[in-house]
Amino acid sequence: xxxxxxxxxxxxxxxxxxPAGLMPARQQMALSLGWHIILACFGVAFPAIIFAMHLRGxxxxxxxxxxLAKRWGKASAVLFAIGAVSGTVLSFEMGLLWPxxxxxxxxxxxxxxxxxxxxFFLEAxxxxxxxxxxxxxxxxxxxxxxxxxxxxxxxxTYCVLAVNAWMNAPVGFDIVGGEVVDIEPWAxxxxxxxxxxxxxxxxxxxxxxGFSIAAxxxxxxxxxxxxxxxxxxxxxxxxxxxxxxLAQPVAGHFLGHDLAERQxxxxxxxxxxxETADGATPLTIGGIYIDGEVKWAIEIPYLSSxxxxxxxTEPVPGLDQFDEADEPPVNFTHYAFQTxxxxxxxLLGAVLLFWFMRRRKVDLLQNRWFLRFAAVSGLLAVTAMExxxxxxxxxxxxxxxxxxxxxxxxxxxxxxxxxxxxxxxVLLYGGMSIGAIVILRSMARRWRDGAADLPSPxxxxxxxxxxxxTVRDSTVRxxxxxxxxxx
Amino acid sequence: xxxxxxxxxxxxxxxxxxxxxxxxxxxGSGFHDLTAGGxxxxxxxxxxxxxxxxxxxxxxxxxLIYVLVMWWTGFPESFAAAMTTLYVPLVLALGGIVxxxxxxxxxxxxxxxxxxxxxxxxxxxxxxxxxxxxGTIAGALASGRVPxxxxxxxxxxxxxxxxxxxxxxxxxxxxxxxGTFLTADxxxxxxxxxxxxxxxxSLVVGAVTGAVVFAALIPIERDAPTLWEGLTSRALPVAAxxxxxxxxxxxxxxxxxxGIARLTAVVAVAAVMAGWGVxxxxxxxxxxxxxxxxxGAPATLQGLLVAVGIAALIVAPALxxxxxxxxxxQWNGAAEPAKPATVHWSRRLEx
Numbered sequence: 001x002x003x004x005x006x007x008x009x010x011x012x013x014x015x016x017x018x019p020a021g022l023m024p025a026r027q028q029m030a031l032s033l034g035w036h037i038i039l040a041c042f043g044v045a046f047p048a049i050i051f052a053m054h055l056r057g058x059x060x061x062x063x064x065x066x067x068l069a070k071r072w073g074k075a076s077a078v079l080f081a082i083g084a085v086s087g088t089v090l091s092f093e094m095g096l097l098w099p100x101x102x103x104x105x106x107x108x109x110x111x112x113x114x115x116x117x118x119x120f121f122l123e124a125x126x127x128x129x130x131x132x133x134x135x136x137x138x139x140x141x142x143x144x145x146x147x148x149x150x151x152x153x154x155x156x157t158y159c160v161l162a163v164n165a166w167m168n169a170p171v172g173f174d175i176v177g178g179e180v181v182d183i184e185p186w187a188x189x190x191x192x193x194x195x196x197x198x199x200x201x202x203x204x205x206x207x208x209x210g211f212s213i214a215a216x217x218x219x220x221x222x223x224x225x226x227x228x229x230x231x232x233x234x235x236x237x238x239x240x241x242x243x244x245x246l247a248q249p250v251a252g253h254f255l256g257h258d259l260a261e262r263q264x265x266x267x268x269x270x271x272x273x274x275e276t277a278d279g280a281t282p283l284t285i286g287g288i289y290i291d292g293e294v295k296w297a298i299e300i301p302y303l304s305s306x307x308x309x310x311x312x313t314e315p316v317p318g319l320d321q322f323d324e325a326d327e328p329p330v331n332f333t334h335y336a337f338q339t340x341x342x343x344x345x346x347l348l349g350a351v352l353l354f355w356f357m358r359r360r361k362v363d364l365l366q367n368r369w370f371l372r373f374a375a376v377s378g379l380l381a382v383t384a385m386e387x388x389x390x391x392x393x394x395x396x397x398x399x400x401x402x403x404x405x406x407x408x409x410x411x412x413x414x415x416x417x418x419x420x421x422x423x424x425x426v427l428l429y430g431g432m433s434i435g436a437i438v439i440l441r442s443m444a445r446r447w448r449d450g451a452a453d454l455p456s457p458x459x460x461x462x463x464x465x466x467x468x469x470t471v472r473d474s475t476v477r478x479x480x481x482x483x484x485x486x487x
Numbered sequence: 488x489x490x491x492x493x494x495x496x497x498x499x500x501x502x503x504x505x506x507x508x509x510x511x512x513x514x515g516s517g518f519h520d521l522t523a524g525g526x527x528x529x530x531x532x533x534x535x536x537x538x539x540x541x542x543x544x545x546x547x548x549x550x551l552i553y554v555l556v557m558w559w560t561g562f563p564e565s566f567a568a569a570m571t572t573l574y575v576p577l578v579l580a581l582g583g584i585v586x587x588x589x590x591x592x593x594x595x596x597x598x599x600x601x602x603x604x605x606x607x608x609x610x611x612x613x614x615x616x617x618x619x620x621x622g623t624i625a626g627a628l629a630s631g632r633v634p635x636x637x638x639x640x641x642x643x644x645x646x647x648x649x650x651x652x653x654x655x656x657x658x659x660x661x662x663x664x665x666g667t668f669l670t671a672d673x674x675x676x677x678x679x680x681x682x683x684x685x686x687x688x689s690l691v692v693g694a695v696t697g698a699v700v701f702a703a704l705i706p707i708e709r710d711a712p713t714l715w716e717g718l719t720s721r722a723l724p725v726a727a728x729x730x731x732x733x734x735x736x737x738x739x740x741x742x743x744x745x746g747i748a749r750l751t752a753v754v755a756v757a758a759v760m761a762g763w764g765v766x767x768x769x770x771x772x773x774x775x776x777x778x779x780x781x782x783g784a785p786a787t788l789q790g791l792l793v794a795v796g797i798a799a800l801i802v803a804p805a806l807x808x809x810x811x812x813x814x815x816x817q818w819n820g821a822a823e824p825a826k827p828a829t830v831h832w833s834r835r836l837e838x
Contacts, residue, residue: 084588099566110561110791118794122802136817432589438602439592456533457597
């Protein structure tokens with residue numbers, strides 16, 4: 001059978017099970033959410049990292065630190081811009097793709113979004129002030145402008161996670177005769193899983209941003225750029241990432257502690273529990289779930305029950321207890337979950353090793369293998385976070401509001417033509433990714449070449465505004481954020 | 488009249504007004520960017536646009552998020568109805584919003600002129616298209632083309648006289664606002680030649696937009712009778728205010744009073760928008776769902792008003808501070824000392 005036949009068969013199978021517009025809608029959401037969440041991590045964690053660097057620069061009169069803070073501010077301008085627009089996409093998609101969810105539960109889940117919007121508003125305002133305030137405001141006042149951004153990052157993350165936690169463990173309403181009644185929006189905002197889900201994601205944001213920024217300087221050191229600039233640029237974000245990586249297993253463990261009661265099918269998929277064991281469930285590594293059975297897997301006794309139930313005797317409820325229509329895609333959920341856990345522990349081990357060796361007066365930044373690892377640690381952290389989101393979101397299927405509304409009921413009545421929109425989105429996000437990479441790399445290169453500021457190629461001091469040129473606007477003045485260079 | 492759902496609807500519409508004025512001025516700068524001319528001739532104007540909207544565009548953009556969140560939380564079913572009907576202009580507007588935001592940021596830090604040109608064209612074109620499609624959405628709602636149950640016709644719901652006119656009006660008001668703001672910015676920064684160019688542009692754009700607004704009244708009478716009825720009764724004073732504001736702006740621009748012209752331009756555009764809102768009151772979806780019928784749970788509406796109250800207390804002063812800074816002399820190069828006559832590195836690179 002060739003690939004097209006296989007594809008056609010798969011398409012038929014999908015069509016038979018679900019409306020034609022469901023799969024493209026889910027892929028569309030996965031693409032836009034998965035892309036935005038990376039930028040959101042920088043939006044949440046980058047301000048605090050910049051703050052630490054900027055503070056160091058002011059307190060210790062450290063020009064290298066000030067220079068780094070300023071560059072990071074400019075880099076974050078690019079990241080925040082594409083983060084802001086990709087976040088807007090999600091607001092639209094909530095309605096465009098899931099009108100059934102928003103029409104039915106809009107007034108249940110909406111309040112946290114209102115506060116998230118408020119937080120984002122403040123973040124955008126202070127970002128504007130911080131970025132354009134360099135050279136125009138006293139340094140200490142400028143530094144203060146970062147504080148609101150770090151705080152709003154916390155609030156914004158909390159609010160978004162409150163909605164997501166609600167989708168996994170819905171509260172704050174009743175359904176009587178098919179109508180949603182007794183709506184308590186504050187119960188949604190302060191639902192009991194919101195805090196744990198927030199802690200897990202907030203730490204993930206610091207891991208993604210911290211490791212990614214540190215990775216840039218690790219790559220630089222690998223290329224022989226061994227100055228204080230690179231060392232400091234590595235150490236500060238790496239310190240943030242270290243704390244987050246150390247706390248993350250604890251936060252993740254507490255988030256999952258009652259999963260067996262809350263979403264047993266998700267837990268069964270995470271743990272590859274094909275049937276309820278007689279006694280403690282072993283941890284399953286590798287293998288594949290086919291026809292209701294896990295095959296070719298390695299089992300480590302007790303570990304699954306200990307990790308997910310804090311018990312040496314209780315079994316994880318097996319997938320055989322659930323109707324097939326209520327099960328998530330098991331293999332995908334399981335591997336996403338284990339990818340997250342595996343990378344999380346790998347990063348944890350790496351930071352422990354680094355600080356342990358440092359205490360023993362061994363600097364791992366002199367070790368090329370450690371630097372190579374550090375240079376990919378950002379990608380690893382991103383992968384772990386994406387895998388975690390896949391695990392929790394795919395693991396929630398077939399529900400969009402767990403136990404209340406199925407994803408099929410929430411989807412819009414679109415045809416398979418939605419794949420066309422998805423294809424356009426792939427191009428759009430691909431283009432934005434390439435644009436961001438090209439621009440950020442070119443910024444770094446120009447900085448290395450000694451440019452303190454990055455005037456636009458059509459700016460007042462570009463050849464376009466050349467005094468010897470024939471056409472010239474004689475009143476062109478300096479563009480403000482290039483002021484410092486001129487001084 | 489002053490019910491809970493009315494208060495939420497008013498807060499929602501206040502967001503629409505703010506987005507139309509503040510976000511609109513950002514969008515409109517794209518029109519001027521697009522028509523600024525070649526690389527050399529357009530350079531001063533494009534630099535001014537970078538400087539003017541750079542610090543504020545992200546904050547101004549959040550008004551759209553505010554509007555969407557207030558809508559789906561306060562009036563969830565009408566939101567779903569609009570989303571399942573108007574998805575074509577919504578997706579196109581969204582594409583424009585994404586492209587313009589990303590390429591604006593990319594252009595600012597472009598290294599080479601061709602990169603800046605590429606991102607500049609994308610930024611400018613999408614800045615014109617996005618408000619057009621957002622305008623058609625407003626027109627579709629106002630002319631009663633979104634059925635209460637949703638899933639209306641994806642094409643005839645917005646490819647119709649009223650929506651197309653509102654789309655054009657939207658592009659025009661954005662360009663008019665941006666032109667007036669940019670003229671004042673250029674004058675404040677002492678760029679007199681640029682200010683003179685922008686003054687002429689703003690006068691032309693203002694006159695054309697005013698003409699389009701009045702021309703739109705002709706099809707609206709037939710095409711959107713409910714809106715027409717509101718416009719000719721309740722909303723008449725607002726419509727008159729809008730006309731006055733527009734004429735005053737043109738006169739002020741003509742006489743070179745650029746600072747005050749910004750104020751009257753804002754009044755004119757806000758009044759056009761308010762005319763729509765007052766005109767279609769009490770409908771959320773005209774002829775289909777009223778504010779009262781469409782409202783979500785009372786507890787949620789109360790919560791939304793709490794959020795709005797907090798926003799008024801915290802966001803408004805912060806936003807005011809940002810706008811104050813962008814208008815201050817320190818941020819406009821007024822206090823700048825004479826530049827040393829050094830050759831900039833970027834010239835050496837290309838030389």
